[in-house]
Amino acid sequence: MIIEADLHTHTCASTHAFSTIKENCRYASRYGLKGIAMTDHMTAMDDSPHKWHFHNMEILPRAISGVYVLKGVELNVTDTEGSVDMDEALLKKMEWCVASMHRSVFNCNDKELITNAYLKLCENPYIDVIGHPTSDAFPFDMEKCLKAFKEYGKLPEVNESSVVYKDGSRRNCIEMLKLCKKYEIPVVVDSDAHYCELVGMTPECEKLIDEIGFPVSLVENASWDMIRERVRKKHPDINI
Numbered sequence: 250m251i252i253e254a255d256l257h258t259h260t261c262a263s264t265h266a267f268s269t270i271k272e273n274c275r276y277a278s279r280y281g282l283k284g285i286a287m288t289d290h291m292t293a294m295d296d297s298p299h300k301w302h303f304h305n306m307e308i309l310p311r312a313i314s315g316v317y318v319l320k321g322v323e324l325n326v327t328d329t330e331g332s333v334d335m336d337e338a339l340l341k342k343m344e345w346c347v348a349s350m351h352r353s354v355f356n357c358n359d360k361e362l363i364t365n366a367y368l369k370l371c372e373n374p375y376i377d378v379i380g381h382p383t384s385d386a387f388p389f390d391m392e393k394c395l396k397a398f399k400e401y402g403k404l405p406e407v408n409e410s411s412v413v414y415k416d417g418s419r420r421n422c423i424e425m426l427k428l429c430k431k432y433e434i435p436v437v438v439d440s441d442a443h444y445c446e447l448v449g450m451t452p453e454c455e456k457l458i459d460e461i462g463f464p465v466s467l468v469e470n471a472s473w474d475m476i477r478e479r480v481r482k483k484h485p486d487i488n489i
């Protein structure tokens with residue numbers, strides 16, 4: 250296992266996922282992870298939790314079963330201008346933000362418009378991760394956008410769940426990793442687990458990383474210290 254923190258996980262607050270935060274953390278602890286980000290779907294998706302879920306996350310302990318929990322969200326990109334479905338007041342409070350395109354929310358397959366959405370998304374200071382940008386459903390100018398992600402400090406995601414289940418994602422992920430290696434663009438490797446036993450599990454992504462000879466030094470969540478530093482820039486008082 251190459252990662253110390255799984256930064257894209259779901260709980261049963263998103264009703265198509267099946268475990269509680271406590272169950273997720275128990276498995277994260279068993280697998281030796283130092284931290285996870287709890288990133289349930291924001292409200293533009295049909296079976297997301299209510300927005301109060303995100304307002305109330307602060308009541309959760311900082312660590313559960315000895316695993317740090319970053320209180321986060323998986324935002325939906327909602328239009329070709331790179332808008333997301335959370336207002337700024339709440340975005341400011343989030344400790345970890347993944348922003349993703351999902352077909353049920355953003356119904357666009359025009360390469361130029363999707364490229365524009367990703368470039369505009371870069372200007373949003375609250376976003377940490379560009380979630381699973383490897384599905385055939387959303388073609389875009391990968392080289393141009395990956396360079397912009399690096400420039401704006403956004404981390405493109407190598408997503409286990411996408412590689413295993415989404416059309417074209419394995420092929421697109423190989424292309425993305427090769428470009429990130431060439432231009433030294435940092436990435437994150439996440440499970441996108443929807444069930445506790447899958448938290449931290451990224452075997453297919455790790456195989457691709459091995460095959461390509463992708464440097465682990467560019468996998469930002471291979472080091473909890475790197476993630477901690479990043480989160481502290483946004484939240485200087487955070488106790489992690």
Ligand SMILES: [Zn+2]
Pocket residue numbers: 323349351380381
């Ligand atoms: Zn997603």
Ligand SMILES: [Zn+2]
Pocket residue numbers: 257259323441
């Ligand atoms: Zn997800």
